[in-house]
Amino acid sequence: MKKIVLYSFFFGMFFIPNVLLAQTEPEDVATVSDEFENHYYESLKQKGIENYDKAIEALEKCKNIQPENPIVFFELGKNYLSQKKYKDAYDNFEKVTKIDPKNRWAWVGMYDVCYDTRDFNQAIIIVQKLVEFKPDYREDLVSLYMNTQQFDKALDLINELNETVGKSEKRELYKADILRDAKYQGSEKANLIDKIKKNPKDEANYIALIYMYSQSNQEEKALEIAKQLEKEIPTSDWAQVSLFKFHINNNDGDKAVKSMNTVLASDKIDKKIKHRILNEFLIFSKNNPQYDKDLDKAIGYFDNDKEVKVAKEIAKFYQSKKDWNKAIKYYEMHLKNATDDMETILLLMQAYTENLQFDKLAKVSEEQLQLFPTQPQLYYYNGLANNQLKNYKKAKDVLESGIDFIIDDTILEINFNLQLGEASNGLGDMKKKDLYFSKANQLIEKQKRK
Template structure:
């Protein structure tokens, strides 16, 4: 606790106006002409001042006040010194002198002036407040508390400063004294929220939970229907391992007054910890429909429940919360993002994309959201949309290498290979520091070059990809397979496909690639092992046709025809297969 800030805030927040009034109120000769023979409140009654001295005091006081308002504290102090030279028992001048020194953080020097001002005029509350503030600044909290106590005892209508006294007592860990002070304040002001909450904190520090609960119940009974007080008591009970008791208060409130956002959040926490996750989500509905509940709290809560997926029982309740979130906060970027995340995690990719795009309309500066949109469109095979959004995303993030990968991949899928090549080439410059991504980018570049028949550059790109990541299975597969189709560098192709199988022996595609490389190398018996395994694992026309081809080479013509017939039933490209079947002959 910053005590200096605490006490200055109550006093000095309104002090500019007060100062002007005070300076004329306590300055004995300012603002009116004094008749000869009048005696000032702060002048020793045995001391008489002549007319000239009185005028001098007034003039110096006015000058001092003028410079004080201009914050020229040194000049102001000089004039107050002149007042005190003539009239050392001038309460207002002592007060102002103390105030100036305190403003300059010279609190030790300010103290005797503040003490003297209070002694000279013990009915002026501002003198007590300044003195207490100075004691606080020099860390004499005992005297600060004593000063507030004297203020309350000696000055009428100063009960408001009971709160300052209690705060000092709390800081000094004088809990019984603080309780006594708050109880006194409660008698004067009634069961105020601030008083009850402070008393509860003290009781909890003293391990007197029963009394803290009693205070909370009093606050609830005095304010029927106010959910904040019920939730506050419930929170205290939960923190002290009494969730069942907290639950009873919360459920009673709902029964009497209906759903409430604050109550719903508390109940949800209790239900969640008790393993009643679906019930927890259901009671959050009113909170998510409330515009007053902080959206960040909603998003944090919703994200926590989304992390519990997959759980079919939770999907519909969570979707209900998400709809409430975006309905209540239609301009929230984060709301649509979390909605997109929920729909994506539950397999509703169209709805996920819809919400991500709404998020982008509000705030287009989040890279991950753009990436999610493009990923979904690639999954949905909506390649033209993926091209459009990847190009748009690159306008915002031209230095993000992964975006070039997505953009290039989308272009390849619509068969614009030249545009894909340009994107992958640019993307390589932004991924040089990331070997994994750079290897993937070069692999895609190799595929794009191969698609336009530029085998030289395709091989160079594949070689670079494998240099960066020798276990890049995509490149090992495509590179070895394309070499086998070209019947070039077959020893290298076999080496790559063998490595591929050592990495992923369960993949039908990779088994087929290795088997086909062996087939091209006329290692038919070895090829049969891998192609048969691949054909049994996946009903794919190409794989089954390859299996039929190797059977034909091994002299098992009838079995080969059976496999070719299976392959024909799985593809629209039947011409070559029909010819093989009809002629019982292999055509390559």
């Protein structure tokens, strides 16, 4: 807006119609010029201190002296706009364009009014004129088409701008919104096919087309484009994304592994896509255990992923399927890089328990107790393991040490008492056995009443 003020200032100083000068005596010219300039400068002063009524009053005096001076109407438009008197502002800016159609700033003023009043349809008409002065206004035109839901025009202009000035994040978001509606996808697919024909080495067009076909469940066409991409650009990592899916569907594990490893090693491909591919391979390898080593290698690509702990999630997957050996394997793998993940430690303890690996449970729970001596669950698992191994004295001691760490966990307290009862039974102390089992039963009844 600073440019506008500067422009107005000089325009106001020098705009005195030649016709008026030709028809007036020199003394009168000086008087008229001085009077006009005095009022004009007064209007600038009053506008500067936001006294818009006074500024308008001064400009009306200027208009009486020079009724066809566009700078007067322009300044009136700005003052009315500052007061949010939109109709008056628009009328004055429009008057300027009728006197001087090439006055870009007056068109900008009309655009400002339309934008502030959300009259986007009229704004489109104005901006189409502004584009003649400055092509950058086509960006505004895209937004206006979106606001007025003229998505076909918006899409055409977005594609044109992508071709001529390059892509922008804002336009790509607009385009993604438009293409969620299936009725616009046909023209965009045709557009992308045409671009691929014209420039078969531009990877981005293949990727966009593969994505569109995949989104509309046209997997065969997506695969066709992926193969075309691989042929034209053999080094393309993106081609392998669709080819992986094709190989999995064809139960071709070797080729699927090759495609997967290419994708997982790529810096170009989004992590979400990588996670999706790994999940698909996980399901595949569950039914094809000969690929377990390939799954382990694939997990290694995610070692530094702070958002998703891949080995842990795979362990949970196998635990949900009651495949305890694999659950244990992947929990242990995760804990190599996350030694203080208590949730995983306890999940591993439970997996050892379910898998009847009591030697391992006793050993690992004891090691963890050295690191986390206030975690009651670890005392419980160690006591349970020692009971199963008939180390009743050790079980009793560790359970008695850990029970005091329980806080507001009735289920855990029940389990502690049951294990203490088992230890007492193993030691032949029937009195304490009955005491602990009785406590457990009381807690169970209390839990039921909640």
